[in-house]
Amino acid sequence: MGKQECCCGCGSESVAESFGSDCFNLKTMKEYLSERVFTAIQATIRDGAPLNPAIADEVANGMRTWALKKGATHFTHWFQPLTGSTAEKHEAFIFPDFNGGVISQFTGKDLVQGEPDASSFPSGGIRATFEARGYTAWDPTSHAFVSNADTARAVLCIPCVFCGYNGEALDVKTPLLRSQAALVKQLKRVGEIFAVPETSRPHATLGPEQEYFLIDKALYDRRPDIAMCGRTLFGRRPARHQQMEDHYFGRIKPRILDFMADVDFRLWRLGVPGKTRHNEVSPAQFELAPVFEEQNLSVDHNLVVMQTLQDTARDHGLVCLLHEKPFAGVNGSGKHNNWAIVGTDGKNWFAPGETPHENAKFLFMVVATLKAIDTHAAAIRASVAFAGNDHRLGANEAPPAILSVYLGDQLEDIIDQIEAGGVKSSKKGGSIEIGVSTLPVLARDVTDRNRTSPFAFTGNKFEFRAVGSSQSCAEPNTILNLAMANALDEMCGELLAKLPGGKPPHGDGRHTKEFHSALQAVLQETVKAHKRVVYAGDGYVQSWQEEAARRGLPNLRSTPEALEVLLKPETIKLYKKYGVLSERESKSRYEVYIHAWKQIVEMEGGCALDLARTFILPAALEQEGILAASLETAKSLGRGDKARAAAYAKVAGLVEGLYQTADALEQALADDAKKVTPALASLREIVDQLEALCPDRIWPFPCYGEMFFQV
Numbered sequence: 001m002g003k004q005e006c007c008c009g010c011g012s013e014s015v016a017e018s019f020g021s022d023c024f025n026l027k028t029m030k031e032y033l034s035e036r037v038f039t040a041i042q043a044t045i046r047d048g049a050p051l052n053p054a055i056a057d058e059v060a061n062g063m064r065t066w067a068l069k070k071g072a073t074h075f076t077h078w079f080q081p082l083t084g085s086t087a088e089k090h091e092a093f094i095f096p097d098f099n100g101g102v103i104s105q106f107t108g109k110d111l112v113q114g115e116p117d118a119s120s121f122p123s124g125g126i127r128a129t130f131e132a133r134g135y136t137a138w139d140p141t142s143h144a145f146v147s148n149a150d151t152a153r154a155v156l157c158i159p160c161v162f163c164g165y166n167g168e169a170l171d172v173k174t175p176l177l178r179s180q181a182a183l184v185k186q187l188k189r190v191g192e193i194f195a196v197p198e199t200s201r202p203h204a205t206l207g208p209e210q211e212y213f214l215i216d217k218a219l220y221d222r223r224p225d226i227a228m229c230g231r232t233l234f235g236r237r238p239a240r241h242q243q244m245e246d247h248y249f250g251r252i253k254p255r256i257l258d259f260m261a262d263v264d265f266r267l268w269r270l271g272v273p274g275k276t277r278h279n280e281v282s283p284a285q286f287e288l289a290p291v292f293e294e295q296n297l298s299v300d301h302n303l304v305v306m307q308t309l310q311d312t313a314r315d316h317g318l319v320c321l322l323h324e325k326p327f328a329g330v331n332g333s334g335k336h337n338n339w340a341i342v343g344t345d346g347k348n349w350f351a352p353g354e355t356p357h358e359n360a361k362f363l364f365m366v367v368a369t370l371k372a373i374d375t376h377a378a379a380i381r382a383s384v385a386f387a388g389n390d391h392r393l394g395a396n397e398a399p400p401a402i403l404s405v406y407l408g409d410q411l412e413d414i415i416d417q418i419e420a421g422g423v424k425s426s427k428k429g430g431s432i433e434i435g436v437s438t439l440p441v442l443a444r445d446v447t448d449r450n451r452t453s454p455f456a457f458t459g460n461k462f463e464f465r466a467v468g469s470s471q472s473c474a475e476p477n478t479i480l481n482l483a484m485a486n487a488l489d490e491m492c493g494e495l496l497a498k499l500p501g502g503k504p505p506h507g508d509g510r511h512t513k514e515f516h517s518a519l520q521a522v523l524q525e526t527v528k529a530h531k532r533v534v535y536a537g538d539g540y541v542q543s544w545q546e547e548a549a550r551r552g553l554p555n556l557r558s559t560p561e562a563l564e565v566l567l568k569p570e571t572i573k574l575y576k577k578y579g580v581l582s583e584r585e586s587k588s589r590y591e592v593y594i595h596a597w598k599q600i601v602e603m604e605g606g607c608a609l610d611l612a613r614t615f616i617l618p619a620a621l622e623q624e625g626i627l628a629a630s631l632e633t634a635k636s637l638g639r640g641d642k643a644r645a646a647a648y649a650k651v652a653g654l655v656e657g658l659y660q661t662a663d664a665l666e667q668a669l670a671d672d673a674k675k676v677t678p679a680l681a682s683l684r685e686i687v688d689q690l691e692a693l694c695p696d697r698i699w700p701f702p703c704y705g706e707m708f709f710q711v
Contacts, residue, residue, distance in 0.1 A: 015268055022070060023271030024063055024144040032062030044140050047201050048184070051140055056108025063144060063156065064093060064106035070146040071154035075106060077114035077136035078157040080171045080472060081121040082592045084386070086303055087162075089116050090155055111158065112138050122595070124588025126168050134170060136160040139177070142300045145270050159300050168585055172474035175580050176296060179481035180204060182578035183341075186488035191344035193492060193504040194361045200346040204339060204481055206298035207461075209289040210305055211280055211333035211469050213321040214256065216710050219702040220319040224615075225607055229600075230323035230470070231391070233608045233680065234616070236688035237329035238705035242282045250279045256286065256711060259316045263288065266308050272301045282330040283708035292338065292461075295481075299473045302335070306470075318711065322470040325391035327704060328684075332392035333469035339480055340461035341365065351460040357511065360519060363414070367526050368491050369462060370405055370415075372483035373455055374533035376574065377403035378554045378565040380483065381466070383476040385562035386593065387600040389468040390677070399454030399465045401562070402548045402555045404535035406453035412534060418520070419527045452539035482580055495522045559597045560674065566590040598673045605669045605676040608683060612662045615700040616687055620658060623694045624651045651693055657686045 020027065026045065030038050037058045043049040067075065076088040091114075095105040114136040119127060121134070142159035162171035169175055180203065187202035220226055225233040242248075252260065260277045267274040273291035280287050288305060290298070306322055313320035325332040343349040343361075350366070353359045373380065381403055384393075393401045407415060450456050454466045467476050496502050498518035505515055532551040537544060548555060556562040565571055567590050575581035581589070627648040634641045661683040668675035691699055 015265070018265070019268045020271035022146045022149040022269045024066060025271055028066060029059075029062070032066050033058060037062075041140060048141075048181075051112075051138075053108070053112070056112050058108075060106050060108045060111040063111065063158075064104065067146055067154075067156040068093065068104060070149040070156075071151060072146050072149075072156045073152075073154065075110070075156040075158060077116070077138075077160040079116075079136050079160040079162040080173050080303070080474060081162055082124070082170065082172065082589070083122060084471060084596070086307070087116070087121070088155075088157065089114070114160065116162075121162075121170060122592040123164065123170055124591030124595075126170065126584060126588045127164050133165040134162065135165075136162050139173065139296070141177075141294075142297050143271055145304070147270075149269065168588075169581065172472055172478070173296070173299075175575075175585075176299065176474045176478045176481075178580040179478040179485070179578070180296065182485040182580060183481040183488075186485045186492065187341065187343055187349075189492045190349075190361070190364065190488055193495060193510075194357070194364070195504070195507070195510050196343060196345045196361070198344040200342070200344065202342060202344050204295040204341050204477065205292045205348075205461075206295040206340075206473060206477060207290055207292040207338040208298065208302045208467070208473050209276075209287055209336040209338070210302065210309070211285065211287045211335065212309055213282070213285050213323075213326050213333065214259070214313060214318045214711050215284060215321065215707045217314070217317045217319050219707050219710065222700075222702050223707075225611060225701075226319075226321065226326065228607050229604050230321060230388070231326040232328065232704075233604060233611065234684055234687040234691070234701070235328065235704050236691050237327075238703065238708065240705070241708065242330050245281075247279050247283050247285070248281045252277075252279060253711070255316070255318075259312060259318060260286070260288075262316065263308055263312045266312060267305060270301075270304055270308075272304050272308075274305070280331065280333075282327065284711050285331060285333065292340065295339075295477055299477065302473055324388040324468045324470060327707075334392065334465060335467040335469050335471070335473065337464040337467045337473055337476055337480075338458075338461050339464060339477065341484070348460050350457075350462065360516070363418070363523060364491070364519070366407070366411065366457070367415070367418070367523050367530075368484065368487040370530045370533055371491065371526050372480075372487040373403055373405050374530040375487065376479065376483040377533065378556060378562070378568075379571050379574070380464075380476070380479050381554065381556050382562045382565045382571075383479045384466045384468060384471070385556070385559040385597075386468065386471065387559060387597050387604075388470055389466070390559050392468065393466060399452060400539045400544070400555075401466075401557050402539070402545070402553055403454055403533065404539065404548070404553065405462075405533050406450040406456040406536055407534060408457060409536075411457060412536060415527055415531065415534065418523050419531060421520075421524065450536065450539075453535070454539065478580065482574060482578055485578055486574060491522055491526060494525070495519060498522065560594060563590055563594050563597070566593075601673045601676045602669060605665055605680055608680050609662060609665050609669070612658060612665075612683060612687060616690065617655070617658060617662075619694055619698045619700050620651065620655050620690050622698055623690075624648070624655055627651055647693075651690070654686055654690050654693070658683070658690065661686050 026042060029041060033041065037055045040052050040055050041059060044051050074090040074092050076090045078086060078088050081087050093104040093106055094102050097103050116134055116136060137160055139159045139161055144156060144158045146154055146156055148154050161174045163174060164170050183204060184202050191198060223232065264274045273293065274288055275291045276289040278287055290301065293301065309320045340348055340350045349361060353362050381401060393399065454464065456463045464476060464480065467473060495518055496504065498521060499505065505512065532553065545555065566586060572583050572586045575586050576583055627644065631641055631644040631648050634644050665679040665683050668679035691703065
């Protein structure tokens, strides 16, 4: 069958033929590797078997041959240091043959291990400046890919972990992989206890919904604040913004649709399963959601999504903004982290089952999740704590900083019954199995949606809505895995302790009264201890903040407050117990992230101060001079001057306020980073009032209305 034209009319091959064509996935591997090596690498990817070093040379040769056909001249170990973004160092395949020619060379050693300079990456004290040696190591469970295939910029990207000379993690991928191993171990225990067939390796899945803004490149070039800080430091909300509720899911403008189609096609070529695209709530805001994948691969793919959005936007005369709050007064952008668990039978264990026994396991998993979120709420909150998210959490459809769980009416009713001593009925049409289990067959759609909940059950997964749009999903998922592993570990131990001999019963023993009595007791005890985290109401209202305080739920409003959790003994103990982070690695994260927060806040403050004094003040003084001259002219002509006097007085007063708030911001920058944000807010209030009083020809920056609607 010949090649078909792409459905978007670009002349490229069909989507079906192009999907994953720039990705070295299992399909491609099978074409370029021997059967023996393919079987070995397949076991590593699918079953978590150790990587056999003996096959590295053949894999490298196959990968090189494939990449060269894609136009790649270089390869890079693509890794995720503690900077919040990815890193890469390009190495050419070209190697001199010392006979006047060159050859292309890429060995197993080149594939498996690299050595970037580790001294200039943040380490939180793990590495001294003079200790430069660091290592990258290939992660075969995530697909290598060629970026910019078929162009002169084509590069083979090899996903890797990154560690220091002594093996300490200097990235976010290593802890994620370690947390996955800890979770897998506990999921296997659950499978054994509930007699679930072990037909596949259990794992977590992820589907991150990526929100973003687009603005015209010409307008972006006239906004130094966005260029430097990723967000507007000044700017007043226009008369029309999102209040009409007409942008959300509205018709996509042709220019934006062209951009989205280009993004989809580029992602599909890279094997990234982009699925959903639509307008978001705010004007100029949009969303892209993928098909669920294995968690580690999905985290890597989301980083590819973010880079692709930004690169493609430039090609369309646009700029993609991934900041959590690029515009004040309208919705910010998050990354809804849809997290689920596939068990030893290959099924989603967060999906209600068809039998009472399956639902017993389902409820065990749901209750364990309540325990995980309640016990480790502060650490989970810390995983999304950074400067950008401080502007977003708690408003405009972003969840509050208080961690709570929304279950939906039916499931919450069942949890209430468990607390009371046993499930007797199902609220929304679920049938009842009368017998020893007293557990109902649940309806498939067991919840509504609560967009103000930071952690909501949505039928067969939990949606963690507090993840920021610009951040990697690695750290939030690391703590989710770890918290769940800890909860399952303890609940499995409690259940086994109530069974004869401390072991799960054989065969049909799982259906006996003794087993279900022990299970009901564990579920009841756990619900009683952790039900305080369940909340179905509006997460934005003040009354919830007061109620949460009465329940004893943590409310860590700012990044510095949240990050302190990383230094607490219980947090360090949790990470250390399951081998995810050593004490030194845990403390280093605090140092890295608090330093990054301080740098960003001070950078924003310094940028705002420069713009206020060199752009805004001259414009305001010009307007003040125009009004003063108009007032003098009116007086000389004997005309009424009340309106002119009022206009002049208002601008003059704001100019004086601009002087004062700028000086206050300068002092805050000199004193303490924690004072910068409120000082900047005061300066912004003055500037935004001045914007409303200065004509466009004087005001130095494009306004919100232009950026919202000129896309």
